[in-house]
Amino acid sequence: VQLVESGGGLVQPGGSLKLSCAASGLTFSGSAVHWVRQASGRGLEWVGRMSSKDNTYATTYAASVKGRFTISRDDSKNTAYLQMNSLKTEDTAVYYCTRQIQEIVAAPAAIPFDYWGRGTLVTVSS
């Protein structure tokens, strides 16, 4: 049972990068997928999420990345993606994907993030 992120690396400011999150051994298609990041020595920051097909694949994003980052998913491949454009130095962080097995619209925090990947490091620097 695991989530595995990939695609991290070094990119220049203003550049783009696409991260992948591959799921194995766990229910993925009916779950919401979230991305969370953590700058070195800092706390966790929620980046955004994509709902399941049952919830129309709805997406929401943190204000800090809205308009620059896009989450997508391919349930046939048990994989989610984070497309990051117009990257800034402050986007440098380890990016984790995590699963929320169910979404309850009236109680969005009732279901926790139960499985997490190990993370992939994104460094934005010239």
Place this chain on the structure above:
Amino acid sequence: QSVLTQPPSVSGAPGQTVTISCTGSSSNLGAGYDLSWYQQFPGTAPKLLIYANTNRPSGVPDRFSGSKSGTSASLAITGLQAEDEADYYCQSYDSSLRGYVFGTGTKVTVL
């Protein structure tokens, strides 16, 4: 600039009880949104510790317990052990931000 505030650090001797607070506002905890707690060791991914304010996933020792009241919540670790030395984060949802939020994080040190 997290909307959930935690003390930067707490410490205790083995066997003692430590409590970590998580203070929010009327748009998150005070609005009735549930709270989860995560434990994170250096260089590793967070691990779910408590969900829906008071519930422990299977495999989490009953030394860990959560509570929530109004705009605040707490995580208690009773019978503190050396292996509990880690960072702890609370997490909820904020209606003003229309997104999920994490606390500022607390480092637990076992003396």
